[in-house]
Amino acid sequence: MTDIDIRAVIKNYFLLFADPGFLPVLGLVVILVALQYRRSESLREAIFGFRRPGGVWRDTLAATLFGLAGGLVGSILIVFIGLPLTGTTSVFILLLVVAVLLMLINPRFLCLAYAGGIVSLFSIFTGWPILNVYQLLALVALLHLVESLLIFFSGHLGAVPAFFKTASGIVGGFTLQKFWPIPLVALTVAGISLSPADAGDMPHWWPLIKPGVYGGELYFSYALVAVVAGLGYGDLAIAHSPREKSRLSAYYLAIYSLVLLFLSVAAQYFRVLAPVAALFSPLGHELVIYVGKKTELVGRPFYASSSRGLKVLDVLRDSTAWAMGLRSGDILMAVNGIPVRERWELGHAVESCPGSLEIEYLAGGLVYRRSITHRGDKTRPLGILPISTGVNEGYIEVSTPGLLGGVIDSWRKKLKR
Secondary structure, X not given: OOOOOHHXXXXXXXXXXXXXOHXXXXXXHHHHHHHHHHHHHHHHHHHHOXXXXXXXXXXXXXXXXXXXXXXHHXXXXXXXXXXXXXXXXXXXXXXXXXXXXXXXXOHHHOOHHHHHHHHHHHHHHHOOOOOOHHHHHHHHHHHHHHHHHHHHHHOOOOOEEEEEEEOOEEEEEEEEEEEEEEEEEEEEEEEEEOOHHHHOOXXXXXXXXXXXXXXXXXXXXXXEEEEEEEEEEEEEEOOOOHHHHHHHHHHHHHHHHHHHHHHHHHHOOOOOHHHHHHHHHHHHHHXXXXXXXXXXXXXXXXXXXXXXXXXXXXXXXOOHHHHOOOOOOOEEEEEOOEEOOOHHHHHHHHHHOOOEEEEEEEEOOEEEEEEEEOOOOOOOOOOEEEEOOOOOOOEEEOOOOHHHHHHHHHHHHHHHO
């Protein structure tokens, strides 16, 4: 590479899909993503009693398309910033082993933020394994920056409704689970020279993350290589709608990513910051999770029951209720002229007129009335999951998450004494 040519990155990115060796790896990651969405679909089926035809593959296709877009953005960022991926295969195997061991403690620890931080700390204080910790931590930062963009645009899609037990009682909400396959065009060192002329005509600041174990004064030439990664996102929405919560989470995660990237770059010049950056990788990630979930637990529930009618938590797409215009957050006031406040009243009202259905509901401050022919069979279900004051089963118990959350709450209790 002789300059930062974004067009070359884009061209090489699309050439990946002509590589017969690359496609099987990408296909394997897509299959793993599909298995995760199959699990989410099973939860949805258990709630509604109806499986969406082709729902798993629609979700997988959407995630794959978003993942391809995120991979392109990530590739451009890696090359533009200058983040070469160097190191031995054994280091990356070690990262995978550490991540799997951490997953046994908690599934959310299957994340490069935790494994990368721990391995970096070992390298800084013991000299093993030999790796460029600045490069590893910057990679964590850039991957999470890409993840924040994916969460912003698609984190709310496919949210699964659920009931949560909080300090204020049992309330409605959503679990947000997203997985994306991320193909990347990344930088790698192609050669080393003592002469700057052999390294190409690059900007003086590039690469931002210096290659090699200690950076050094050598001059490097670079090539583009293919990498396939997978990103995942898990959250809950109680005090916000899924769209609002995903955008809030994206904001927090983007701040974490930019701070970690700054620390990674600064640590190259001020070595005392290296342990700070390594510690911030897992602890900053925990802080993002803690703040995000604490916001949902202390905020006013968005999907609480209403005195004006039966509040709708979720509506099954392509169902009768969906065709009549009902959406999540609306308030169902009457069915076939019968006021509804509880779930059993809804069932009674629907059964009273099996041939037709008329509903009255509140949406956006306006009252709507809709009528439709409803056969009441499983080929076209009513498709409503309402919030009822009588809900007392099938809930998820929510508590403050993680080690960092426990430490913060412990300090807060001591201060109150």
